[in-house]
Amino acid sequence: MADFELMRALAQSAKTKIILLVMDGVGGLPVAPGGPTELEAAQKPNLNRLAAEGCLGQMHPVGYGITPGSGPGHLSLFGYDPLRFDIGRGVLEAFGIGVAVGPEDVAARGNFCTVDSDGRITDRRAGRIPTEASSKLVEKLAAIKIPGVEMEVRPVKEHRFVVVMRGPGLSACLTDTDPQKTGVAPLPVKVTDPKGEKTAKSFNEWIAQAGKILSNDHPANMLTLRGFSGDPRLPQFTDIFKLHPACVAVYPMYRGVAELVGMQEIPFAGDTPEDEFRAAVKVWKDFDFFFIHIKATDSRGEDGDFKAKVKVIETVDAALPTLLAAKPDVLLVTGDHSTPAKLKSHSWHPVPLLLWAPGTVRPDTETVFGERMCARGGLGTFPTPELMPLALAHAGRLAKYGA
């Protein structure tokens, strides 16, 4: 990973500006043997020009063979070793629906489930009840009062919900109630550290009341909680890299992760790449690092829709002149992981990277932005957390190490 002590020692202020353009899940696979990947298939004259002028490479977000979730994938891009820094499941789910998790709060991911007359789980997902049904149940749960704390419950999708506990002296040192199997009752919340006692007691009280409220709502007549987590108190981006970072993202989860490292969210109207690029350009003077997140590449990959993913990449390419007009000193175009349409899911394949920095980049022999080209690009294959030092260097923001 980026060596934070080294970064703190060498990072220096400058007038240069860096853009980290993340096409979520951009890495792909050919559908037919010998065919192109999504990125290779896309008509993208602007990105290809940047590839010819710049340098390519490929990155492993977590490690060889490891498929990253969105949290680890982004922490890695921001320079944080995702095996060392962990955003809990509860916090990430809360971010995903725009629920804040403050420094003192504890969030958990919840599932509605079905239990039999003896309280044993018969369906861990309550028959995947529709979101409308779980929204009504969540409204009922919102009525529960626990002394000394405040509770926020919010539906996510189908049987999933998020619960956040707020109050003084809380701790997320708690174990899941989801036993991860049927035939047994949900587990009580237990502590992994004595400082969690009060929080465990409050959650257990809340669960007991919830169980009574839900008892007649078969198949969603009970619930489980997991991924208890609070603010991971990450070292702050500005402190490590001496950058003032802005985040432009359509989806709440990515804004949430960016906020955890100290990026400032830029509100904007619309949801196209062009809208996002305009939003970044609009605040160009106020920041020197711009994290811009494109979600649709990942969504179309998860759908298994190769052509639609290609189209998203082409839309990004078409909007690129808006971003380039602001004259960034360093432009990084990459992803947080691969999401090949062929696999319909995140994957472990390395992530293609384009580094463009007029005047300071050493060009390689590649002239097209694609996975096969990135695999033999001048930057080689390296761990994603090393991207930040590379970006700083190309922006003239890292002092020499040693005399």
Added chain:
Amino acid sequence: MADFELMRALAQSAKTKIILLVMDGVGGLPVAPGGPTELEAAQKPNLNRLAAEGCLGQMHPVGYGITPGSGPGHLSLFGYDPLRFDIGRGVLEAFGIGVAVGPEDVAARGNFCTVDSDGRITDRRAGRIPTEASSKLVEKLAAIKIPGVEMEVRPVKEHRFVVVMRGPGLSACLTDTDPQKTGVAPLPVKVTDPKGEKTAKSFNEWIAQAGKILSNDHPANMLTLRGFSGDPRLPQFTDIFKLHPACVAVYPMYRGVAELVGMQEIPFAGDTPEDEFRAAVKVWKDFDFFFIHIKATDSRGEDGDFKAKVKVIETVDAALPTLLAAKPDVLLVTGDHSTPAKLKSHSWHPVPLLLWAPGTVRPDTETVFGERMCARGGLGTFPTPELMPLALAHAGRLAKYGA
């Protein structure tokens, strides 16, 4: 290295099957400037087809510039950091001649040597006496009885032999008796930990009796022992990777190393690649990981016989359809180290790798299996212990890391 904690957390069962085909010492060098390496010179239509469909790379078994022995080379392929996990010299030598070293045993590598009338070593290898001569001396040594333990002594080659001590309460925390120079007497066995006291005493008794027995057998009138070692108690392959591994190997040493990580030996008749492949296919249903070891590539490399090494590779290629007919999900073809015929020895050069996994591999632009092609292959250059996570990922056997 493969992060064992991470592997334990993410590895999941599946119906997929992985083959690790190791051509020992396969990496080579051109004999004439601009000429092909052994692998590049070989006519190998099957391997080249797999290279075109799959992805190439090159690996460092121990580190940049480090020439691996057979023990470290194989541990590395199995996912173990060879700098952290060590199979002692005594154990490895015992494996090499098919002598078992149980969990309670201590093995040492022995050398016959020449001492003068004052007991000082004048030749550390006793004039490299022929194997027939040392075999007779070993027979004499077999007569030595030490109270409370059992001794097994076996000739290896020329002046080399192996001795294994068996009994309760033994420890390998012992120092070598070989002073690594002439003009001084062999050292007594000393302990590096008090728990080795009994073992040291027994070995010193055995050495004293051996010295008397050998006194008239000039030039082999004394012996030295080194590399005292027992079962290294390695973490088990099945526990780490959730795989049921089989080992198909002609030579005892490789079966021994495989056994240490928990692989099951598959007995078979014959010694050709075709024989080995048939043996693997025969037990196809019972295992999901097949380590197949081809020794002759290394032997011909050590001989300095470029053409014969090429021929071995061609024989492997010709037999490959037998293996492919079993329809593996992942096939890895590589070596444990390089043994260029030009150097007649193991070398530090990175080891070529072919990863073939229909449906999940991301192809690169290379279409021929050779060192130059592997150096620019899509998998890049990486440490050998990362191969196991890559294999598991391509076999659908690793869960996503983080949400």
